Amino acid sequence: MGPSHPATHGTIKFNLKLDGEKVLDCDVEVGYLHRGFDKSCEQATWTQVIPYTDRLNYASPLINNVGYALAVEKLIGVETPPRCQYIRVIVSELSRIFDHLTCCGMSCSELGAITVGFYMIEARELIMRIMENLTGARLTVTYVRIGGLKHDLVHDFAEQVAQAFKTIRKLLTDCDHLLSRNRIFIDRMSNVGVISQETALNYSLTGPILRATGVNYDVRKAFPYLVYDQMDFAVPLGSKGDNYDRFVCRMQEIEQSMGIVEQALEKLPVGPVWIDDPRFVLPEKEKVYNSIEGLMHHFKIIMEGIHVPAGETYLAVEGGNGELGFYLVSDGGGRPYRIRVRPPCFIAMGAFHEMIKGYMVADIVPTFGMINMIGGECDR
Amino acid sequence: MSNANPRISYIREKLDSKIIEVQQAHGDDVLLLDRSGLRASFLVLKTDTQLGYDFLSDITAVDYWQKKEPRFEVVYQILSIMNHQRLRIRVPVPESDPTVESLTPLWRGANFLEREVWDLFGIRFIDHPDLRRILLYDEFQGFPLRKDYPVNLWQPRVPEREVAGTFVDERSHNKLLRLKKSLGGKI
Numbered sequence: 093m094g095p096s097h098p099a100t101h102g103t104i105k106f107n108l109k110l111d112g113e114k115v116l117d118c119d120v121e122v123g124y125l126h127r128g129f130d131k132s133c134e135q136a137t138w139t140q141v142i143p144y145t146d147r148l149n150y151a152s153p154l155i156n157n158v159g160y161a162l163a164v165e166k167l168i169g170v171e172t173p174p175r176c177q178y179i180r181v182i183v184s185e186l187s188r189i190f191d192h193l194t195c196c197g198m199s200c201s202e203l204g205a206i207t208v209g210f211y212m213i214e215a216r217e218l219i220m221r222i223m224e225n226l227t228g229a230r231l232t233v234t235y236v237r238i239g240g241l242k243h244d245l246v247h248d249f250a251e252q253v254a255q256a257f258k259t260i261r262k263l264l265t266d267c268d269h270l271l272s273r274n275r276i277f278i279d280r281m282s283n284v285g286v287i288s289q290e291t292a293l294n295y296s297l298t299g300p301i302l303r304a305t306g307v308n309y310d311v312r313k314a315f316p317y318l319v320y321d322q323m324d325f326a327v328p329l330g331s332k333g334d335n336y337d338r339f340v341c342r343m344q345e346i347e348q349s350m351g352i353v354e355q356a357l358e359k360l361p362v363g364p365v366w367i368d369d370p371r372f373v374l375p376e377k378e379k380v381y382n383s384i385e386g387l388m389h390h391f392k393i394i395m396e397g398i399h400v401p402a403g404e405t406y407l408a409v410e411g412g413n414g415e416l417g418f419y420l421v422s423d424g425g426g427r428p429y430r431i432r433v434r435p436p437c438f439i440a441m442g443a444f445h446e447m448i449k450g451y452m453v454a455d456i457v458p459t460f461g462m463i464n465m466i467g468g469e470c471d472r
Numbered sequence: 473m474s475n476a477n478p479r480i481s482y483i484r485e486k487l488d489s490k491i492i493e494v495q496q497a498h499g500d501d502v503l504l505l506d507r508s509g510l511r512a513s514f515l516v517l518k519t520d521t522q523l524g525y526d527f528l529s530d531i532t533a534v535d536y537w538q539k540k541e542p543r544f545e546v547v548y549q550i551l552s553i554m555n556h557q558r559l560r561i562r563v564p565v566p567e568s569d570p571t572v573e574s575l576t577p578l579w580r581g582a583n584f585l586e587r588e589v590w591d592l593f594g595i596r597f598i599d600h601p602d603l604r605r606i607l608l609y610d611e612f613q614g615f616p617l618r619k620d621y622p623v624n625l626w627q628p629r630v631p632e633r634e635v636a637g638t639f640v641d642e643r644s645h646n647k648l649l650r651l652k653k654s655l656g657g658k659i
Contacts, residue, residue, distance in 0.1 A: 125605035296581030314556045405498045434530040442584030
């Protein structure tokens with residue numbers, strides 16, 4: 093099945109061993125979208141890596157941006173101002189909503205619930221418009237910088253979000269009515285792709301797949317970064333570890349994320365969004381054109397890249413699909429020595445055969461859908 | 473410095489002979505372990521009730537070509553879900569014999585991660601059940617994430633291969649031959 097199959101959104105190949113319609117074994121073949129992310133990063137400066145991270149999980153590019161920037165900042169040993177941290181939380185959560193809507197909407201439409209698919213795409217479009225207004229791009233946003241953000245929020249950001257959330261809540265209620273007690277949907281999702289708690293932990297699964305089995309592990313709670321420790325939110329858990337639980341977890345996380353965004357917008361402090369350090373931050377254009385120091389700083393940062401002290405670090409953030417980790421090694425130069433991304437969906441694909449063994453060929457579609465494999469991140 | 477940390481001193485006690493060095497890197501606990509008896513060391517970390525590093529987060533490698541001896545380091549990120557503690561383990565591996573014991577008997581999730589390290593770095597994992605390339609194709613020559621692999625090196629295209637039980641279009645093979653001919657063996 094695959095690598096290009098109409099029912100799987102993503103380039104991936106399943107080598108199946110079948111007994112009629114029943115799946116006896118499955119060997120997953122990934123790598124069709126491999127483009128040498130790690131190797132390309134070693135050629136670029138630290139700042140030039142940010143656009144590459146957009147293209148990892150392209151359903152939540154801002155979380156990748158934030159994760160990478162946080163890892164580099166950890167290596168440098170700086171902390172961004174509070175306003176920047178709040179904005180990073182807001183954009184991360186918006187991305188998470190976007191990611192979950194993509195995952196749930198696509199999976200539903202693959203199961204025949206086209207209406208729900210369209211409703212969720214409509215909700216997603218509202219988030220995307222906010223992102224577009226903020227960053228100037230719909231998908232490849234490149235909004236976060238090392239030591240700050242590209243620019244502050246737009247002036248009517250809070251109103252845009254409030255309006256969008258109002259519509260999204262209505263749309264999600266409609267989706268809920270269409271699905272929650274829908275016999276066809278529950279038959280296809282419930283008790284399919286079941287994975288036990290022990291197996292999930294043994295396979296290093298994270299994110300909604302792990303939480304659907306009842307393990308309370310969310311990086312935002314376990315290892316709080318940014319200002320997540322000041323936010324009030326719950327971690328939705330499942331019990332059975334089947335596709336339906338994963339779906340419900342994701343839908344509840346959307347609600348929680350919307351709550352986080354609203355809290356963060358309420359608490360949003362005033363102040364700068366950049367750290368005050370000319371070694372890492374590009375000077376304002378005014379200074380570049382009118383002073384020799386400004387010009388030199390600009391030139392150095394663009395041509396050589398910022399200098400990150402030698403060392404190594406690992407930092408994980410909660411991505412849409414699970415723990416998104418960055419392992420960075422610097423040799424003290426302007427270019428990274430090694431960048432490794434811990435891709436949550438690559439690891440989830442490693443456990444796919446466990447989820448699908450003993451089920452029908454048709455069950456591959458919802459199970460694969462709920463993993464939300466994003467080729468850009470899986471294959472890098 | 474790290475002696476003050478009771479957990480680290482406990483690990484020191486448990487894995488005494490295997491530890492090369494204990495480091496603190498930007499607030500992370502880092503352990504340099506000897507690769508002999510690596511699986512046994514991990515078993516201690518995983519099953520010891522006081523430590524309980526029961527979750528394997530990531531496996532990767534770094535190539536310190538002409539910078540450090542031994543050349544490679546395999547890097548493991550493990551964590552304890554209960555105690556919310558992370559630990560990074562680095563295992564130096566020499567170029568002359570790039571092998572490490574596989575962790576698949578302890579964590580089945582290590583399967584894909586170790587395959588990726590083999591694929592990109594050429595480090596073999598002993599006792600791995602299925603050590604094949606994963607991101608790249610079988611005909612690929614060399615290991616691209618090694619530092620001595622040039623970034624702009626081209627590899628020849630491979631003809632479409634027949635997989636048992638699948639239908640392979642003859643025409644695409646002929647098309648590739650024609651393409652090769654027209655380009656004069658440039659691909």
